[in-house]
Amino acid sequence: MGKRIAKEVSIAIAEAVKQCKVDVIAAYPITPQTHIVEHLSELVASGELDAEYVTVESEHSAMSACLGSVATGARTFTSTSAQGLALMHEILFIAPALRLPVVMVVANRALSAPISIWNDHSDIMAERDIGWIQTFAENGQEAVDLVYHAFRVAEDRRVMFPFIVNIDGFNLSHMIEPIELPDQELVDQYLPPFKPKYKLDPRKPISMGPVGIPEIYIEAKKAQDEAFKNAYKVVVKAWDEFERIFGRRYNPVETYRMEDAEVALLIMGSLAETAMTAVDKMREAGKKVGLVRIRLWRPFPLKDFVKAVKGVKMLAVIDRALSIGATGGPVAVEARSALYQVPGRPRVVNFIAGLGGRDVTVEDFEEMADKAYFYMKKKPKEPYEMIGVKE
Amino acid sequence: MPKGKDTALMSWKEVPFGCYILEPGNSVKFKTGDWRSFRPVLDKEKCIKCGQCYIMCPEPAYEADEEGYYIVDLTYCKGCGICANICPKGAITMVVEEV
Incomplete structure (x- = not known):
């Protein structure tokens, strides 16, 4: 090699x-x-x-x-x-x-x-x-x-x-x-x-x-x-x-620490590495958080995706793009649609993060996971929210 | 009204790869003459057999006869009028097709 x-x-x-x-x-x-x-x-x-x-x-x-x-x-x-x-x-x-x-x-x-x-x-x-x-x-x-x-x-x-x-x-x-x-x-x-x-x-x-x-x-x-x-x-x-x-293995959908996960972060692209660090931190603190990463976006790997999030209570989809006027970012809309017919599907919350090069940090991912936990008890008012925006 | 699938030319399974046309020159099968609302009429008195109509016809519907006059084939002529427009002698007139 x-x-x-x-x-x-x-x-x-x-x-x-x-x-x-x-x-x-x-x-x-x-x-x-x-x-x-x-x-x-x-x-x-x-x-x-x-x-x-x-x-x-x-x-x-x-x-x-x-x-x-x-x-x-x-x-x-x-x-x-x-x-x-x-x-x-x-x-x-x-x-x-x-x-x-x-x-x-x-x-x-x-x-x-x-x-x-x-x-x-x-x-x-x-x-x-x-x-x-x-x-x-x-x-x-x-x-x-x-x-x-x-x-x-x-x-x-x-x-x-x-x-x-x-x-x-x-x-x-x-x-x-x-x-x-x-x-x-x-x-x-x-x-x-x-x-x-x-x-x-x-x-x-x-x-x-x-x-x-x-x-x-x-x-x-x-x-x-x-x-x-x-x-x-x-x-x-x-x-x-x-x-x-x-000698290297690739799959349409990758999972990280998803065994027994209650909350799963879903993301595409390089920020998944930062998200993994956040997952490690949260796991150490006893939170059952995992990560799902979609590698194959088209054709959408429906079965792999549904299998990857099976058993999860709350799926936090992190979109890197805004679909203005829609019911969520493109990945969240895809995820909600993919899961709609699945019995016992997880609930989906959607965060838009890292637009135009804004850093998304380990702490940001922790915040999104915490919000996902919070939304388990109290439904969010909006179908998506933007993360890291200065009020 | 026929259902959409009844008006289809073929099953989706029969559509050629990439919707390519694998038979070269098969546009002769496409009878574009029924698009026409004006028909070109040639005045042989004025015609100098220059062939501009033959060259410019987009179909191409013109072909030379034995005497060298360029004659339009109405099976393909769409009635666009380019021949009449290009003719240097004004030998071609566009005439309305009677229904």
Whole structure:
């Protein structure tokens, strides 16, 4: 196996993309994603990575170029954040409908206004329904590992869907962490060459993206939806295979100290590490608090999630995005909906925390768990509340 | 009124992968002529056989006959009027289709 070396997570991700032997990168720089594509452009310029690096004039063009590229059968990567992701919006829906497996790392960042370059999940939650497979990384090693996994799953002929790996902007993208990059031989073993069944080839012409008149559109969407649900099995199998080759295990939903837990915190992304510290502290104080982390956001791992929170009295969902005017943050709305039909389901309270890069501390997580205990006795007045707001 | 599923072209299980068109050039099966409300009519006296109508027709519905005149195929002509507009001699007139 490779050596564990201290690396900035963005640089490690770029190195992992290189190990995946991508053919085309089309990207536009935006904070906090910049270091990923900057390092990739260096690797291409120095000849270490044999790929086309397409410098485009916007993220809309970046994603459009990626779709054209992957449609010809070229392994394709891009990365973006916040406003850049928003600018890609209309093209993002086209990729999965046309079954074009581009892989993208999103360094999650708040959306304007006010202008914020800092971390939360409002950029990706605005793209919740685009139909891409989505995972959330907790730490640098996981971010890197999820990149290999993303290519393997996306390009699988049983899947053929685009894939987003979410990493928290700055909290992950700019951290220097001990990261092990595997030997190239193992990556090659894990990731076979991209060989799509259909591609744009003048020798065998086909048309992608025709009009879907009312007599076909809904059938086309049903076919897409069913294929997407089936991707779940391949996502999990690719993690089984990952464990066999690289020795690290990943699951759609992770649990931490959930045995006999009364209160569970639910979160996605890198703040789970802080939350684990808070759980340890509360466990020492005799409070039965555990943590659930969703790694696979789309397709939503319904059964794994329901199993993970089984027996819990109160589920405190911590959202990193605000869905203004809704009955909760996007993760809470998902959790409530997922649990509604489950007999003996836990009650769900929702906290919005860490917007626009505001730190969420161990004490904040303790406060949220304490509030969850309090709300067991007294129902909250509102379906969600924001944490750490100065009155 | 037929139910939605009865008007569908095929079962969702039969939709080609990615809704691709795997048969190249099959747009000839799509008879766009029934969209038309105006029909182009050629005045052969004025026509110089330059072929601008043939080049500009988006369908393309024009084809040259044995004498070299470009004749519109009304199976495909949508009646957009680009041919009449582009014709340097004003040889094509758009005429309302009678119902």
